[in-house]
Each structure stands twice: as structure tokens, then as C-alpha cells.
Amino acid sequence: MRNGTFDLHCDVLSKLLTGEATAFAGTGSEKLDVTYEKLIASDAWLQTYAIYLPESYPSTFSSILQCVDLFYRHIASRAEVAFVRSAAELQAAVDSGRLGAMLSLEGADGLQGDFTALRILYYLGVRSLGLTWNYANWAADGVMEPRGGGLTRQGRKLVQACNGLGILLDVSHLSESGFWDVADLTDAPVIASHSNAKSACDHPRNLSDDQIRAIIAMGGLIGITFVPWFVSNKETVTIDDLLPHIDRILSLGGEKTLAFGSDFDGIDRHMTGLADPTGISPLRNELEHRYGDTLAMACLRDNALRFFLKQLPK
Template structure:
């Protein structure tokens, strides 16, 4: 890919490691992981964000979150060539040294139960991005699949304000429409959608409507193109060209400098044809370079993310 680096803002490797601690990120001989160290090297990754996701069957406390952070430190950050990203300088060093940055996020804050002290502890342990909900409702907000479509609770608003104070990035990908607009109203810092596409191209509740896309652009946020087949194309039979339709639409709304990658690898059972793991990201590159300039493709692949993180991560 002619020296291009890649940055991906969402994968669920930690969930699989939590479910099966015997799996190896550094050398997965079982082929049960999409994202592995060799595949990230093959993709010339500059950054991979690793999401903590606690499945419904586990307890809604901080305990499995802490177990996930332990796995992040022991199995991801400790792998050769990985650099733990907590601030802008870590991103700069990763680029200079040819390392792969590892950023820690939380997908669904159910286990914190609105306790801001726990949020502050997780920040000290390296948490740098958080999505308040998964698909359902919790103590802080309604998620994208919650039928009542409510917004932030009082605790949710306090949570957003505390994230702003700490410098934790706020991720809207799983929020209901009302929760999104409530969060946009409360936050003083840009929002990201780590793994969401556009409803205009594929009408799914997990995707963003055009007004949401415009709002994220206006606040200097980022939107992560995701490879979840049913978020790419309504019938789920998606190929790389279907992903490009979302790129074209967001760029048409003025979002060329606000696009990034947010694969959702390891959080999906089915894949976009030609995008089943990081080692296949060259297929997306090959399609993009036929339609966009080198500068635009570099921006989508890593440069928009690098600029954002070196600007908005806490020092």
C-alpha cells in the first residue's frame, strides 16, 4: 500500500480473550481471532483501539471490566512492537518508531453504575474512550436498539461532564438518536462514532442519519467506517464497493477530514467480502485509490485519526 499506515478505532479482541483467555493475540494458531499482531503488522497499523465489551451473561460490575484491562496489559500491550497510547506523545513515538499504538476503550458503561470514582480509576488505568451504552438502555442512556428511544439520564449527563474533565473521548456509536443529541448538547469536546455507517445508504438504527454526521463534522469529531455487513448493506451481502458508498456519502456531506476506520473485527460473525481481517485492508485501499487522491486515502486510513488523537487526547 505504498507506505500507508492504518488506524482502526474498534475491535473486540478483548471480549474474545475474556471469554477464552487461552487465545493468543501475539500468535493465534487457532484462527479464532480476526485481529492479531501478525495481521496488524501486515496492515502496517499505526493504531488499533481495543474495546472492553462485557456480554449480557456476565455480571454488570466493574470486575469483568478490570479483568479485561488486565488482559489488555498482559496480552496486547506486552506484545512486541505494541505501544500503550495514553496521550499525544505516545502516538508521536509510535509513528517515529514504527510501532503499533494500542488504545483502550469501553463499549457500554453498565458496570460502572454511574460511579464517577470508578471512571476516574479506569482513566488512571489507561481508559481513553468510552461508549455510554451498548444497544440497550442502562443507568446512563438509551441505546440504539432500545424501543422507547429515550436520552441521557441525570447520571449520564454527569458522566459526560466527567469524561470531558478527564479527557476521555466520548463514543456515540451505540446511542439512541435522543441520547446522541443530549450528549452533543452536554459535551464541550468533539464526539466520535467509532464504528457506524450512514442511514442514507443503509437504514439501520446503528447507523448515523445525515444530521448526526453533520453534527460530528461540525464539532471536529470522527466517524469510523465499519465492516459489519448489515450496517453496510441492507441485505447483509456486502462487498468492498458497498463500503465505498458510505465513504462517498460522508464525503458529500463535507466529512472527508472526519472519516476513519472502525472495523468491528472480532465483534462480528460475518464479514464484508474482502474485509475479513486487518490483513485484507489492502482491498479497501485498492478501491479507494481509484476514486480519491493519495492525500484523501491517507487521511481516511490513518491521518485523520492521528491528527485527532494528537489534538484531543489528554497530555
């Protein structure tokens, strides 16, 4: 069996949207952390591509559709890439050895409360949704919003609509009050696609022990992220600094909950040795050395594979 990896979050589409990159492969992709070539070299099984609108872009459905169009033209159109919208498509991608690609929405701002737009995104293949980025929108408060509010009335409807459609909810970036509102409301387990353990690094974007326990209890998924300032307060952050986050989640019973969500292309500073998908190989070696092969591959692949095969539409 191939080694294989899953990555729950990257921001390739934002760089394509702004023109910082003009291609996903070959010429024009030089400014990308995640490229087709690097994913193949790292033996990736599935990469999730987030639709994130930079603050310089209008928060409109038209802007979201621009990102969807970029995904279709640059990524899903490649013969070697399998667009994953269902459990069956994920299994087929794994069986065939093709590179899986999944589409998510990071921040519901551009939907502007329009649930027809949400349904259109589902038809176009979006399979997970983060209600906010760092700040407040029509649905909820983000984790950096000073008032720390939870879901709005429309936000509660959004959770229910996502449950009804089969769009998974991503609680990374959501305020703590919003997190608990979602946990109380949702019928499906949630993802924290790119968040770490607050007890290992006290950053607002990381998860408290209680939040981690809640995600574990509902059978969700936590993507340990490579954002240096979410990992450690040290100036130089290495793979070793990820291990306390993994240890903490394991100590809370999360051996089936751990995954990775790099946030590649969403950051301007990288961990030493983890600047792009090719850094996964030394990470795998370190995980195998510390935890053994079975747990290492659970974190890198098996937990996410099991989760998505169960939770994606059939």
C-alpha cells in the same frame, strides 16, 4: 512514509475474556480476526481495543478490570506494542514504527454509576467511552431501546466527568435522543467509532445526515465500519458497498471526519475480502482508485492521527 492505518474499534478483549481465544499472537489466537501478526502484515499504526462485556457476563467493575488485565497481559506487555494514552505517546509510536494500542470502554453498564471507577479506568489508560451498547443502562438508552430515551441525570454527569478527565465520548450504539443530549453537553468533539451512513443503509445503528453534520461541525470522527448488515442489505457485501457511505459523508463535508472502525471480532459474518486487517490492502487500492491517494490516506490514517494528536491528553 509507511502506508499506515488506524482502526477505531475491535472486540479482541471480549474473545479473550470468554476464552474463545487464549492469545493475541501465535497459538491460541486462531479464532481472532485481529492478531498481532495480522496487524503487522497490514502495516497498522494504531488499533483501539474495546472493553465490551458480553451479555452472559456480569455488568460489574470487576468484569471490566478483567478485560483491562487481559489487555495489559496479552497486548500492552509486548515489546513491539506502544500503549497510547497521550498525544506524545501516539507521536512516539508513529515515529518509532511501533504498533499503537489504545483502550476504550464500550458501554458504561459495569461502572454502575461509580465515578471513582471511571477515574480508575482513566488512570489505567482508557481514553474513550461509549455510554451504552444497544440497550438502556444507568446513563442512557441505547439505539435499540424501544422508548428511545436520552441521557439520565447520572448520564449527564458522566459526560461532564469524561470531559473533565480527557476521556473521549463515543456515540456509536447511543440512542438518537442520547446523541443529541451528548452533542449539547460535551465540551469536546465526539467519536462514532463504528457506525455508517443511514441514508446509504437504513439500519438503526447508522447515523442520520443530521448526526453526521453535527459530528463534522464539532470536528469529530466517524469510523466507517465493516459490519455487513450496517453496510448493505445484500446477502454478499463487498468493498464496493462501503463507497456509498463514504460518498455520503463526503457530500456533507466530512473529508476530515472519515476514519474506519472495523468491529472485527465483534461480528460472526464478514464482508467479502474484509475478514481481518489484511483486507485493508485491497480497500486501500479501491479508495486510491476512486478518491486519490490524499483522500484515501485521510480516511485510513491521517484524519484519525490528526484528531487524536489534538484530543488526547498531552
